Amino acid sequence: MSLGFDLSVLEELTSNAKQIQDDVLTKILKANANTEYLSRFLEGSSDKELFKKNVPVVSYADVKPYIDRIANGEPSDILSGEPITAFILSSGTSSGNQKMFPRNNNFENIKFAAALSSLVISKHVHGYKQGKVMIFSFTQPLSTTPCGLPLAPATTILLKSKNYRSPAKNSTSPDEIILCTDAKQCMYCQLLCGLVHRDEVVSVGAPFASLLVQVIHFLGNYWKELCSNIRSGHVSEWITDLSCRDSVSMILGEPNLELADLIENECGQESWQGIISRLWPKTKCIEAIVTGTMAQYIPALEFYSNKLPLVSRTYASSEAFFGINVNPLSKPQHLSYTFLPNMSYFEFIDVDGDGEIVDLVNVKLGGYYEPLVTNYSGLHRCRVGDVLQVTGFYNNTPQFRFARRKNTVLSIYVEPTTEEDLLKALTSATVVLESSDLILTGFTCFGDVSTVPGHYVFYLELKAKVNNSTGDLLLDNKLLVECCCAMEESLTSIYRHFRAKDGFIGALEIRVVEQGTFDSLMEYYVVSRGSSISQYKTPICINSAEALEVLEEKVLARFLSDKSPPL
Structure with missing residues (x-):
């Protein structure tokens, strides 16, 4: 299949990033300035400076009411000057709930980026x-919104679209x-x-x-x-x-x-x-x-x-396609994505500084940024929730390393689990423990991918409320399994879906450790990592193999959830 272009297109795009980004924003504003959403801030103007001055930075929650109205049958021009023809269902990476993103009937950008990425790989491999x-x-069955528009993950929408080649x-x-x-x-x-x-x-x-x-x-x-x-x-x-x-x-x-x-x-x-x-x-x-x-x-x-070689070809989200890996054979730890300035209009919030918002070409080497997306389908200055680090430039276009999700601290598949979610699960476990002779004195967790599918492991240090004559901790299997189930039930709907329906996540596990284990963990961080005792906080999630060894040496018993959580 002829792609119709060669790698000179990449050189042109990355060399003229500023002008292309300006042109993209102009095109978006001319198409959408009179929509209900933008007209509140621009009054029909397509001026770029007015856009940056008046249009607020938003999260998905801010635009969801407008999206819901279109999904329920109101006109597309609430958000988009072009007709909305489908809704993309996100994986829930930005939060515990899946999101709907409007799409126009135009997949040319995605097909272009995929073809360009294939050319890059062909050059290196x-x-x-x-x-x-x-x-x-894999595709999923198409569902529909109340007004009858298709609703499915992006891959399904693309593969089932009429213009898919x-x-x-x-x-x-x-x-x-x-x-x-x-x-x-x-x-x-x-x-x-x-x-x-x-x-x-x-x-x-x-x-x-x-x-x-x-x-x-x-x-x-x-x-x-x-x-x-x-x-x-x-x-x-x-x-x-x-x-x-x-x-x-x-x-x-x-x-x-x-x-x-x-x-x-x-x-x-x-x-x-x-x-x-x-x-x-x-x-x-x-x-x-x-x-x-x-x-x-x-x-x-x-x-x-x-x-x-492990090749991560592209960086994309439900909000927008961002960029491609122009060095596909680079080691995963050195992997960066070169943004394509013709995909959407991109801005960046400096997350380590004073929150300044800068354009694509004005990010600083080494800086950490959260991207904002303004796309053709009605999103304007919308937060994505990723944190990226600038690792270099390809011609005049920055290259970014994916640093982390802004809120996610634990994930096995693509489910987002935040610190707040983990603490909620812990609270559910302590409620179960209240009826017993045990109290919780220490807690941390990690994602165990040595099993297939991977699963969540929670290390709990428990203490008897009343010491028995032997000093041994009496662990009730039924009680601890109930704790596992209660914790799973309190996790997000995305977690429960992948755990119960798709089987991409295994049963949650509790590993009870000896008393004093979390003191040993603190000692490890203080002695080996140079942490300060006065500032030390038990990590809510463990990502150090050495720290896990400290915990594993102290495990007394293991318990697994014995049923899938309700959806």
């Missing part, structure tokens, strides 16, 4: 153009499989197609690192059945989606005993180290987002791939 990519993609020629899986909304059938069929095409695969990936690890775990459960399908030339009967079944059957073809034996031999070995490289020997790289909370899955992906 030898042979990338010559093979097929096995990128695991399929990359099927370069993909191991045909569209019919990717568009299957049954996640289990979809994953199985994508794996089956990928195994049949094993000698052509040059890249293996998924949108997020956590999802790719989940795929490998799925392969571990189903490789024998996949081999049976390949050996017989027939797909399993439980694949009931007719489009999937027909597509896979065509790719599967005649029985292939040699391929089935090869896969069986590799998957049947004791260790799965390098399983990706062993099953798909021509793979040049792993494509998945490994920044932010996804960084915790890097060791697993390196283990499964024999340390193939």
Whole structure:
């Protein structure tokens, strides 16, 4: 498929970032100045300086009433000069609840950025153009708003849009499989197609690192059945989606005993180290987002791939597409994204300074910023909730490292769990403990991704209200399991959805530690890290392997939630 441009476009965009950003803002204001929202501040003017002076910085909560009105049937010109044709459903990364973002019927920016990113990868990864990519993609059923407009995650909206152009020629899986909304059938069929095409695969990936690890775990459960399908030339009967079944059957073809034996031999070995490289020997790289909370899955992906390059292609959110990785083979710890100035109008709040708002080209090297988005679909100076650090410049365009979510402190998949959420869960546990002889004297947690799926682990130091004769802590299994369940029930709806419905998060675990454990933890931070005792605060989340060792040495007992939390 011809992309219609070459990498000179990247040079042009990044060299003329200021002018392009000015042009983007002018275009947005001319289209939207007379909307109900903007006219309150601009009175029909499209003046850029008036925009910066009068239009307030907002969060999603501020614009949600306008979005809800359109979703309920009021005209699009409440927010957008162009008709709103769909609503994108976020993953809930910015808060504990999913959000709806309006979209116009224009995906040219996204397709352009994806094509540009592919050109960059082709430049750096030898042979990338010559093979097929096995990128695991999934869609969800389309729902609708009260007025009948489509509502779904961005990937689903894009793949099901009329102007979507399929990359099927370069993909191991045909569209019919990717568009299957049954996640289990979809994953199985994508794996089956990928195994049949094993000698052509040059890249293996998924949108997020956590999802790719989940795929490998799925392969571990189903490789024998996949081999049976390949050996017989027939797909399993439980694949009931007719489009999937027909597509896979065509790719599967005649029985292939040699391929089935090869896969069986590799998957049947004791260790799965390098399983990706062993099953798909021509793979040049792993494509998945490994920044932010996804960084915790890097060791697993390196283990499964024999340390193939991990490529995080793009940086985007439901609010806007931001940028691409122009150095795709850089190590994850050095990974930065170059913003594309034609995507939206970008401003940045200095989070470490006095909160000054600056334009894209005026950010300072080393500075930490929260981006604001003004897009074509009706968002104006809207906070995204990410914190980015400026690591350099590509021509005149800044490059950013994803530093953290502004509020999230714990995440296993893409769910956001804030300090406030964790404290709420802790409160639920203490309510359960009130009926017992135990009191809580210490608490911290971490996301354990050594299991698949990963799960939350809470370390609790408990003390008996009344000491018994032996001095031993008497732990009631039923009580502690009840604590686990109560904590899960109090976490966000996004957490509960991924835990109960999709299975991307495992059962919450409580590990009870010996008394004095949190004193040892404080000693570790004071002695090893140079912390001050007067300023020391027990970390609400642990991200140090050494600190975890301190806790693990003191574990007395482990308890797991025995039921999924209600949705």
